[in-house]
Amino acid sequence: xSRTSKDQGGxxxxxxxxxxxxxxxxxxxxxxVSRALxxxxxxxxxxxxxxxxxxxxxxxKLNISARNxxxxxxxxxxxxxxxxxxxxxxxxxxxxxxxxGGISQELTxxxxxxxxxxxxxxxxxxxxxxxxxxxxxxxxxQDAVLRFRKLGVPMVVWGADLEGDSHVVVGSDNQLGGSLVxxxxxxxxxxxxxxxxNPSHPEVYDRLNGFVAALGVHGIKPLLMRRDEFTPDxxxxxxxxxxxxxxxxxxxxxxxxxxxxxxxxxxxxVGRSVPGDVSVVGYDDMPLGASFVPALxxxxxxxxxxGMLLARKVLALILGEPVASETLPVRLVVRST
Amino acid sequence: xSRTSKDQGGxxxxxxxxxxxxxxxxxxxxxxVSRALxxxxxxxxxxxxxxxxxxxxxxxKLNISARNxxxxxxxxxxxxxxxxxxxxxxxxxxxxxxxxGGISQELTxxxxxxxxxxxxxxxxxxxxxxxxxxxxxxxxxQDAVLRFRKLGVPMVVWGADLEGDSHVVVGSDNQLGGSLVxxxxxxxxxxxxxxxxNPSHPEVYDRLNGFVAALGVHGIKPLLMRRDEFTPDxxxxxxxxxxxxxxxxxxxxxxxxxxxxxxxxxxxxVGRSVPGDVSVVGYDDMPLGASFVPALxxxxxxxxxxGMLLARKVLALILGEPVASETLPVRLVVRST
DNA sequence: CCGGCAAATGATATCGGTATCAAGTTATGG
DNA sequence: CCATAACTTGATACCGATATCATTTGCCGG
Numbered sequence: 001x002s003r004t005s006k007d008q009g010g011x012x013x014x015x016x017x018x019x020x021x022x023x024x025x026x027x028x029x030x031x032x033v034s035r036a037l038x039x040x041x042x043x044x045x046x047x048x049x050x051x052x053x054x055x056x057x058x059x060x061k062l063n064i065s066a067r068n069x070x071x072x073x074x075x076x077x078x079x080x081x082x083x084x085x086x087x088x089x090x091x092x093x094x095x096x097x098x099x100x101g102g103i104s105q106e107l108t109x110x111x112x113x114x115x116x117x118x119x120x121x122x123x124x125x126x127x128x129x130x131x132x133x134x135x136x137x138x139x140x141x142q143d144a145v146l147r148f149r150k151l152g153v154p155m156v157v158w159g160a161d162l163e164g165d166s167h168v169v170v171g172s173d174n175q176l177g178g179s180l181v182x183x184x185x186x187x188x189x190x191x192x193x194x195x196x197x198n199p200s201h202p203e204v205y206d207r208l209n210g211f212v213a214a215l216g217v218h219g220i221k222p223l224l225m226r227r228d229e230f231t232p233d234x235x236x237x238x239x240x241x242x243x244x245x246x247x248x249x250x251x252x253x254x255x256x257x258x259x260x261x262x263x264x265x266x267x268x269x270v271g272r273s274v275p276g277d278v279s280v281v282g283y284d285d286m287p288l289g290a291s292f293v294p295a296l297x298x299x300x301x302x303x304x305x306x307g308m309l310l311a312r313k314v315l316a317l318i319l320g321e322p323v324a325s326e327t328l329p330v331r332l333v334v335r336s337t
Numbered sequence: 338x339s340r341t342s343k344d345q346g347g348x349x350x351x352x353x354x355x356x357x358x359x360x361x362x363x364x365x366x367x368x369x370v371s372r373a374l375x376x377x378x379x380x381x382x383x384x385x386x387x388x389x390x391x392x393x394x395x396x397x398k399l400n401i402s403a404r405n406x407x408x409x410x411x412x413x414x415x416x417x418x419x420x421x422x423x424x425x426x427x428x429x430x431x432x433x434x435x436x437x438g439g440i441s442q443e444l445t446x447x448x449x450x451x452x453x454x455x456x457x458x459x460x461x462x463x464x465x466x467x468x469x470x471x472x473x474x475x476x477x478x479q480d481a482v483l484r485f486r487k488l489g490v491p492m493v494v495w496g497a498d499l500e501g502d503s504h505v506v507v508g509s510d511n512q513l514g515g516s517l518v519x520x521x522x523x524x525x526x527x528x529x530x531x532x533x534x535n536p537s538h539p540e541v542y543d544r545l546n547g548f549v550a551a552l553g554v555h556g557i558k559p560l561l562m563r564r565d566e567f568t569p570d571x572x573x574x575x576x577x578x579x580x581x582x583x584x585x586x587x588x589x590x591x592x593x594x595x596x597x598x599x600x601x602x603x604x605x606x607v608g609r610s611v612p613g614d615v616s617v618v619g620y621d622d623m624p625l626g627a628s629f630v631p632a633l634x635x636x637x638x639x640x641x642x643x644g645m646l647l648a649r650k651v652l653a654l655i656l657g658e659p660v661a662s663e664t665l666p667v668r669l670v671v672r673s674t
Numbered sequence: 675c676c677g678g679c680a681a682a683t684g685a686t687a688t689c690g691g692t693a694t695c696a697a698g699t700t701a702t703g704g
Numbered sequence: 705c706c707a708t709a710a711c712t713t714g715a716t717a718c719c720g721a722t723a724t725c726a727t728t729t730g731c732c733g734g
Contacts, residue, residue, distance in 0.1 A: 015409070018720055029684050034722060044682060064466045065411065066720035068402040069689050072352070075463070079453070097434055100453065108458035116416070116437065116453040121445035125399045126412070232628030258625065265630050288595065288625060291569030293602050355690055366714050371692060381712060403690035406719050 017058045025058070026051050037062070077107055077314055078115040078130035080122050080148065082137045096136055099158060102307020103134060110315055119144060132314035134158070138202060154317035156310050160202035161325045168317065170310050172301040173327040174203050178210025180332040181253045181281045181299065186218050190251035190279055193222040196238045196263060197255030198230075204255045207283065211253055223249065227259065235262025236269070243270045250278055257282035257289045257298055264294070264337065280337040295335035302328065354395045362395070363388050374399070414444055414651055415452040415467035417459050417485065419474045433473055436495060439644020440471060447652055456481060469651035471495070475539060491654035493647050497539035498662045505654065507647050509638040510664040511540050515547025517636065517669040518590045518618045523555050527588035527616055530559040533575045533600060534592030535567075541592045544620065548590055560586065564596065572599025573606070580607045587615055594619035594626045594635055601631070601674065617674040632672035639665065 019037075023030040028047065035043045036051035037060075043051075054060075068074050081096050104114050117127050119139075127133075128151060138145050138159040145157055149167060161169040185193050193215065199205040208224065215222055225242065227234045235254055242249060243266075252267075254260035260282030264274050274280055274294055282289060282298040289296035306328055316323045356374075360367040365384065372380045373388035374397075380388075391397075405411050418433050441451050454464055456476075464470075465488060475482050475496040482494055486504060498506040522530050530552065536542040545561065552559055562579065564571045572591055579586060580603075589604075591597035597619030601611050611617055611631055619626060619635040626633035643665055653660045 019722095020720075030720085031685085031722075032683060035683090038722090042682070047682080061465055062462045063406070063720050064463050065402045065405040066689090067722075069400070069406050069691085070720080070722050072689065074402065101455070104453055104455055104458060108454060108461055111461070113461065113463040114453045116441055116451045117445060118438070118441055121441060124445055124448070124450065126401050126450040128398055129401045232625060236628070258628075261625070262628055265628070268630075288569065288598070291573070291595070291599055291602070293605075356692095357690075367690085368692070368715085369713060372713090375692085379712070384712085400690050403719090404692075406721085407690080407692050409719065 017060050018063070019060075022051060022054050022058070022060055025054050073131050074129045075111060076113045076115050076126075076130045077103075077132040077134060077311070077318075078117055078122070078127045079103060079134045080117055080119055080127075080136065080144070082119060082139075082144075098303025099136060099307040099310065102304040102309075103311045104307075105304075106308045106311035107315070110311075112315070122148065128153075132156070132318050134310050134314055142202075154314055156313045156317065156323075158306065158310060160206050161327060162202055165325070168313055168323050169325040170306060170313060171203065171327055172306060172330050174206035174330075175210035175213075176327075177283065177299040177301075177330045177332075178207040178212075178253070179214035180210075180330070182211050182214035182222075184281065184297075184332055184334065185251045185253070185279060186215070186220070188251070188279055191220055192249045193220065193251040193253060194225050194242065194247075194249045195222050195253050195255070196225045196227050196235060196259055198226060198228050199224070207253075207255050222253075223247065230256045230258055232258050232262030232265065235259035235264075236266035237262075239263050239266030240270065252278060252280045254280065255283050257284045257286040257296060260296055260298070260337075261289070261292055264292075264296075275337050281332070285333055290335065294337050297335045297337045298333055299330050300333050301330050354397050355400070356397075359388060359391050359395065359397055362391050410468050411466045412448060413450045413452050413463075413467045414440075414469040414471060414648070414655075415454055415459070415464045416440060416471045417454055417456055417464075417473065417481070419456060419476075419481075435640025436473060436644040436647065439641040439646075440648045441644075442641075443645045443648035444652070447648075449652070459485065465490075469493070469655045471647050471651055491651055493650045493654065493660075495643065495647060497543050498664060499539055502662070505650055505660050506662040507643060507650060508540065508664055509643060509667050511543035511667075512547035512550075513664075514620065514636040514638075514667045514669075515544040515549075515590070516551035517547075517667070519548050519551035519559075521618065521634075521669055521671065522588045522590070522616060523552070523557070525588070525616055528557060529586045530557065530588040530590060531562050531579065531584075531586045532559050532590050532592070533562045533564050533572060533596055535563060535565050536561070544590075544592050559590075560584065567593045567595055569595050569599030569602065572596035572601075573603035574599075576600050576603030577607065589615060589617045591617065592620050594621045594623040594633060597633055597635070597674075598626070598629055601629075601633075612674050618669070622670055627672065631674050634672045634674045635670055636667050637670045638667050 019030045019033040022033045032043060033051055036048040037055060107114050115126060115130055130153060133148055133153050133155040135144060135148055135155060135157045138157055145167065149155060156168045156170060159169055159171050160174060161171060195208055195211055197204045199208045212222060225238045227238050252263050254263050260280050264280050267274050267278050272278055282296050285298040285300035289298050309326065313323050356367045356370040359370045369380060370388055373385040374392060444451050452463060452467055467490060470485055470490050470492040472481060472485055472492060472494045475494055482504065486492060493505045493507060496506060496508050497511060498508060532545055532548055534541045536545045549559060562575045564575050589600050591600050597617050601617055604611050604615050609615055619633050622635040622637035626635050646663065650660050
């Protein structure tokens with residue numbers, strides 16, 4: 001019996017054929033159809049071909065819901081993004097899209113779907129039914145991590161790998177990034193460096209940490225200029241504030257490119273030059289930075305690769321394989337600043 | 338009978354309770370549970386409450402696949418994004434994320450899921466099973482539109498509303514954007530304006546169109562500087578090229594902020610000033626533009642709002658309601674350039 | 675000529691919900 | 705006191721796929 005009712009003309013109404021329909025057409029049982037389309041070795045190759053062609057001709061489409069119900073899994077990974085424009089992470093940040101691209105590519109290739117949600121929307125039933133979870137951004141004090149871990153679903157987090165974390169974390173090597181910049185400054189002869197950023201973000205904290213540690217080797221102690229926002233204005237403000245307080249500095253490591261560009265503007269405003277008087281290095285290597293005047297030096301991370309790694313880790317977790325946290329290398333791109 | 342097998346200790350193994358389990362616990366039939374959780378007016382309010390509490394206590398989770406199978410729909414909208422980094426549309430563009438945020442917010446609120454895919458991945462079964470489709474970017478010569486329309490699923494496209502389009506298009510009013518800039522230039526006394534961009538993108542074409550038309554009213558004919566890439570370098574190159582050819586110009590309308598910033602750099606390189614000698618206006622109003630020196634004037638579009646509108650339109654289409662294309666207003670943000 | 679094994683196919687149950695229609699209960703009113 | 709309506713609840717079937725176990729067929733050696 002076919003569920004695709006037929007009208008007087010005999011044409012299909014509304015829905016496409018099911019396996020049962022194909023079975024009737026091919027003169028076999030529906031389980032054989034299932035096997036044929038699923039590449040099971042249990043069917044005769046000729047039968048398989050015949051059924052394949054029929055499926056093609058009649059535009060057969062697998063009903064995912066039925067399959068998932070039977071198999072008791074969703075073949076879906078939910079990606080939870082912080083998309084609300086906020087002061088510290090605007091939604092124009094380049095990073096989510098790069099990550100999403102990598103994630104999407106890898107999951108789709110593995111036959112999984114990407115379910116995109118915001119943190120607010122993550123209570124939806126569909127999210128809870130996901131086979132796995134990718135969390136982009138740990139949230140302040142890990143609040144997001146703690147909240148979603150409770151779902152009891154395999155989860156991988158993008159961010160900094162804090163000690164004692166029981167979940168899998170993928171992120172770029174922020175500590176390395178910080179130390180690369182430190183070495184760079186030292187090599188340039190800079191001895192009074194400043195760090196601008198908000199270390200209450202774990203990732204920023206690591207950058208600061210690597211920066212401080214690498215400078216410490218040379219007996220240098222950088223100044224921390226705490227700034228909550230990641231905007232250019234915030235960077236400008238930081239520099240102006242330093243200038244007002246007559247702080248002596250010759251290098252700035254800003255934990256985002258936007259901050260860095262703002263800082264450069266501030267430096268120029270107070271009559272100093274980049275890179276003549278002050279060296280500046282940003283973070284993220286936004287495309288715009290390369291075209292900035294002067295061309296911005298920055299720490300580069302490969303978002304796409306990060307996304308792919310995230311995806312591979314969840315898939316492994318879903319399959320029950322052992323999975324460890326991992327950090328991706330970063331590299332310092334030296335341009336004019 | 339419950340599918341949730343129990344181990345010797347009597348605790349639940351692996352899976353959560355089903356409606357049948359709750360039914361047993363509550364001493365009712367499972368259809369009553371279904372009604373209670375679904376807010377059906379057919380159940381006694383007291384019964385509803387009792388079942389609700391049980392569901393809460395036992396951590397009941399609706400099985401989406403089962404529901405969707407029975408209801409013959411997926412409660413899912415696929416969003417197809419061009420995420421491959423390409424020369425003309427880098428994946429660092431602000432627009433997809435803004436749109437995605439709006440889409441996600443609106444769809445989630447309506448109980449729908451957002452299935453994110455790239456164009457390449459859109460052949461996946463899950464995408465084909467979606468109740469609706471949102472296409473971000475029409476593609477060159479509408480190729481993406483034509484390809485996905487064949488799926489026969491309700492579809493809404495973000496882009497320019499070309500005449501004769503049979504599908505629903507949502508986009509911002511590019512024509513208006515162009516004319517706003519034209520009027521702005523005219524008011525400033527600029528009489529030799531240049532347009533920089535690639536008009537083979539429908540959206541850019543409209544901007545150019547509005548620009549030319551509004552200038553035409555004043556008897557002014559702008560110069561078209563065709564540039565395929567949307568990068569700052571491309572903008573700089575455009576200006577240098579104009580200068581080399583000794584073209585006389587006093588205003589530039591760049592069809593993206595990155596182009597505009599690059600153009601400003603070019604203008605400064607050849608020894609002219611902004612806005613003294615040349616006025617410049619960009620498009621998209623990226624956050625960075627406001628902090629650029631000099632602060633970039635730009636045409637502002639509200640991506641978030643656009644995403645929400647896209648979502649509302651697909652939902653309406655899915656419900657079979659009549660839906661028309663719509664363009665969102667834009668506004669010119671005048672800053673220093 | 676028959677037991678036995680491999681290959682191919684099928685019958686049936688099942689995943690977890692919801693629509694349909696039937697049935698039981700209580701309230702209302704003549 | 706009974707008929708009728710309004711409220712609740714339930715039994716059953718079904719959505720479309722797949723796992724399991726059974727069955728059929730063909731081929732082999734002894």
